[in-house]
Amino acid sequence: MMRKTEFAFWTFLLMTGLAGATTLLNVTRTYSATTENSELFRQLDLFGDVLERVRSDYVEKPDDTMLIESAINGMLSALDPHSSYLSPKNYRDMQVQTRGEFGGLGIEVTMENGVVKVVSPIDDTPASKAGLQANDLITHLDGEQIVGLTLEQAVEKMRGPVNTPISLTIVRKGVDDPFDVKVTRDIIRINAVKANNEKDVAYIKITTFNEQTHTNLVKAIENAKKTIGKDLKGYVIDLRNNPGGLLDQAIAVSDDFLERGAVVLTKGRNNEETQRAQAHPGDLTDGKKIVVLINGGSASASEIVAGALQDHKRATVVGTRSFGKGSVQTIIPLGANGAIRLTTARYYTPSNRSIQAKGIDPDIIVEQDLPDELKKKAESVAESQRGEASLRGHLRNPENGNSEDGKEVKEVSGSSAYVPKEPEKDKQLQYALSFLRGTAIDAKTAGATVPTPTPAPAAKPDADTKEKAKN
Known part of the structure; x- marks a missing residue:
């Protein structure tokens, strides 16, 4: 019979992937x-x-893969809220999101009464060209009913290789009978940047930081210059409810507005692992005024920018305190076994502030x-429960020590993430527009407050930053 240590060793090999067998064996020998x-x-x-006891005595025969994956995920999630195991499928999904x-x-879809409901077809895509409309219900895919599938499973079936067809059975209000629509798949690009002109101000909303973000931002800025022309007063960069994304894209976006200086510092376990990203000459906005909007849903890469x-x-930062996720996650592939998302560093602003x-x-x-239905909920939830500081097992802020009376300083991050759908009711946006036009000089009159600034320690020069760490 295999000794327990040997059994555990080979179990550990399963957890780490067979590709790491030689390395791990050498480590154990040494x-x-x-x-x-x-x-x-x-x-x-x-x-x-x-593991042996569960496999032999559990009331039902367990799935060995599920047991090992759960063990790995439990180990990683115990480190902090952002480290985790990615199964092969989850890893592929993550690559799709970051690739853009x-x-x-x-089509943007949701699930309603067991079938897929079209929220909106995306312009210039196979769905819009095939005539799909908002509120259409999709009941069958290639003749197979959707009832019983999750939204993720249905979406997975609708995705596929480019130039392959799929038949959708549609139920549409005002049409008596269901009908089939044949759609040929094509490359769909997730536009991480949405822009429009508010008369003499360019409004640019960045929804995520994927591989397309920097390129789309450059196009949005160029379009604003062309359409508004010499009357352009400035730019509103809306990062509200942006959960983050690729670190290199956050650096590139910041660099688009800076002529020189540090963008972000990343610090690993050891001091020698500290790295520094530097801006390059060239401000795409030609020095125009910028307002950055943030709220409790602005996290990670958004906070870097x-x-x-x-x-x-x-830029002048307007809104409410951001989420407070100041750590960098690196995606480490495990071959056919998926990948792990591991927290490898903290990041700091150019003035060496930890977020x-x-x-x-x-x-x-x-x-x-807030609308009435949200006011009661807001009153029952403490401000500190809306950000990183409220997550169980979060990394501590290294700058937080003890107060003068010896008590530990309480960590607080995050704020309300509510944004009205109607621009005219959006106080943060309206203040930003007035600020850029020079009509909101008195902050108190405009319903805003200016907090007392706290001095930050000076930054330390270091090497270039990591590429493509995931936030």
Whole structure:
């Protein structure tokens, strides 16, 4: 019979992927005699005991893959809220999101009463060209009914290789009988940047940081210059409810507005792992005034951009305190076994401020007027429960120590993430427009407050930053 230590060792190989077998074997041979690794193998024996017991005695025969994946995910999620295991499917989905393009139909959908409901067809895509409309119900895919599938499963079936057809059975209000629509899949690009002109101000909303973000932002700025012309007063960069994305895209977006200086610092476990991203000459906006909008839903890459432009005094940050996710996650592929998302560093603004469990405080605070149904909910939820600081197991902010009386400083981050659908009711947007036009000089009159700034320590020069860490 296999010894427990050997069983645990091979179980651990399953957890780490067979590609790492040689390396792990060498490590165990080199360090097996040390006290530290003796304790590690004792714990692996424990894991082996539990796994054997579950496989032999559980009331139903468990799935071995599920057991191992759950064990891996449990190990990673115990580190912090953002480290996790990605199964092969989840890894592929993550790549689609960060790449910003996939083979599909080009429709935004939701699930309603067991069938897929079209929220909106995306312009210039196979779905819009085939005549799909908002509120259409999709009941069958290639003749197979959707009832019983989850939304994710239905979406997976609608995606596929470019130039392959799929037949959708549609139920439409005002049409008596269901009818079939044949659609040929094409490359669908997720536009991370949405822009429009507010008369003499360019409004640019960045919804996520994928591989297309920088390119789409450049196009939006060029279009604003062309359409507004010499009357252009400035830019509103809306980062509200933007959850983050690729670190290199956050750096590129910040660089688009800066002529020089640091963009972000990333610091790993050891001081020698500190890296620094630097801006290059060339401000795409030609020095025009910029307002950056943030709220409690602005996280990670969004906070990098807001913090960089704030520290360099290149933009005025308006809104409410951001989410406070100041850590960098690196995606480490495991071959056919998926990947792990592992927190490998904290990031700091150019003036060496850590945002972790703290967030970015705006230069000018503008609170939204909540509708009645949200007011009661807001009153029952503490402000500190809306950001990174409220997540169980979050990384501590290294700048937080103890107060003068010896008590630990309480971490607070995040704020309301509510944004009205109607632009005229959006107090943060309306203040930004007035600010750029020079008509909102008195912040108090405009319903805004200007917080007292706190000095930040000076930044330290370091090397270039990491590429493509995921936030």
